Amino acid sequence: MAIASRLRGLTDILIRDAVRIYQEQGVDFEPRWFTTVQLLKDKGELSIIEIAKNLNMTHPSVNQICNILEKKGLINSYVSETDRRKRLIQLSKKGVQLTKDLDPLWKVIETAVTDLFYETQPDFLSILTDIEFALERKSMYERFRDLLKQVQYEEVEIIDFMKIYRKDFREMNYEWLNEYFEVEEKDEEILKNPEKVIASGGSVIFARLKGQIVGTSALMHISDQECELTKMAVKPEYQGKQIGKKMLDWLLELARKKNYRRMILYTSPKLKKAFGLYKSKGFKILNPIPTPIGGYKRPSIKMGMVLSLTDQIFTP
Numbered sequence: 001m002a003i004a005s006r007l008r009g010l011t012d013i014l015i016r017d018a019v020r021i022y023q024e025q026g027v028d029f030e031p032r033w034f035t036t037v038q039l040l041k042d043k044g045e046l047s048i049i050e051i052a053k054n055l056n057m058t059h060p061s062v063n064q065i066c067n068i069l070e071k072k073g074l075i076n077s078y079v080s081e082t083d084r085r086k087r088l089i090q091l092s093k094k095g096v097q098l099t100k101d102l103d104p105l106w107k108v109i110e111t112a113v114t115d116l117f118y119e120t121q122p123d124f125l126s127i128l129t130d131i132e133f134a135l136e137r138k139s140m141y142e143r144f145r146d147l148l149k150q151v152q153y154e155e156v157e158i159i160d161f162m163k164i165y166r167k168d169f170r171e172m173n174y175e176w177l178n179e180y181f182e183v184e185e186k187d188e189e190i191l192k193n194p195e196k197v198i199a200s201g202g203s204v205i206f207a208r209l210k211g212q213i214v215g216t217s218a219l220m221h222i223s224d225q226e227c228e229l230t231k232m233a234v235k236p237e238y239q240g241k242q243i244g245k246k247m248l249d250w251l252l253e254l255a256r257k258k259n260y261r262r263m264i265l266y267t268s269p270k271l272k273k274a275f276g277l278y279k280s281k282g283f284k285i286l287n288p289i290p291t292p293i294g295g296y297k298r299p300s301i302k303m304g305m306v307l308s309l310t311d312q313i314f315t316p
Contacts, residue, residue, distance in 0.1 A: 017141030
């Protein structure tokens with residue numbers, strides 16, 4: 001009973017964290033549906049009895065899950081023409097599409113679980129104990145999340161400025177500026193003429209995901225030693241998918257290649273996600289009290305980061 005209790009507890013932990021992953025990805029799906037949906041995906045039309053036998057589940061349990069899936073529109077259910085007592089189940093078009101959409105996420109979850117088990121030893125009881133300790137060190141949710149972030153990061157493609165994307169550069173930045181502040185003269189100067197940023201030695205980039213432009217940012221030349229990160233924007237529906245991080249990493253690397261010694265930026269505590277990203281990458285706050293600075297009327301915080309290995313302290 002003790003072992004069964006521990007296994008049940010372990011299962012509950014894994015399911016709980018999987019639920020969090022689905023919720024954060026905006027997917028209306030529960031872990032307990034997975035085996036039924038996957039079986040129908042692999043084998044096509046099956047009866048309730050066949051599903052129960054394949055999954056080693058009780059007939060009532062399968063019926064309950066199938067009733068939920070039918071209400072969600074993920075399966076079609078109908079009576080067999082040859083045996084009126086037999087209920088046949090198959091994935092609906094919506095269900096088939098969902099399996100295609102979820103396949104990358106399922107692979108991430110599978111890899112995270114496999115990685116967890118690789119941390120353990122061959123003996124079963126030791127494995128069980130090691131798994132519990134491993135999850136105490138790092139939860140299954142954290143494993144899913146970190147691996148998913150890595151996959152999302154790698155999916156983002158960074159491309160250089162092209163004239164066909166001038167409107168994207170302007171409109172993505174207008175969106176967050178109008179939401180939190182107002183568009184100022186200096187904003188307009190940059191957003192309406194990105195070519196000027198490039199001509200002065202800077203760079204304008206875009207983030208592309210699955211063929212869609214989803215983010216943008218710019219690197220402005222200030223002096224031979226200093227550059228400014230500015231006009232970073234990610235479409236709201238794509239935020240949280242490592243797009244800002246990928247653009248920031250790309251521009252930091254570019255700045256180092258151009259031999260800049262320092263990078264600065266102007267931001268606001270209102271922009272919590274961006275503020276957190278900058279701090280996580282090593283940017284330091286240079287003026288803790290938001291004040292009009294950097295040519296902007298809105299109260300801003302100046303942050304800076306040393307890029308040169310020979311410099312250890314940022315000097316404004």
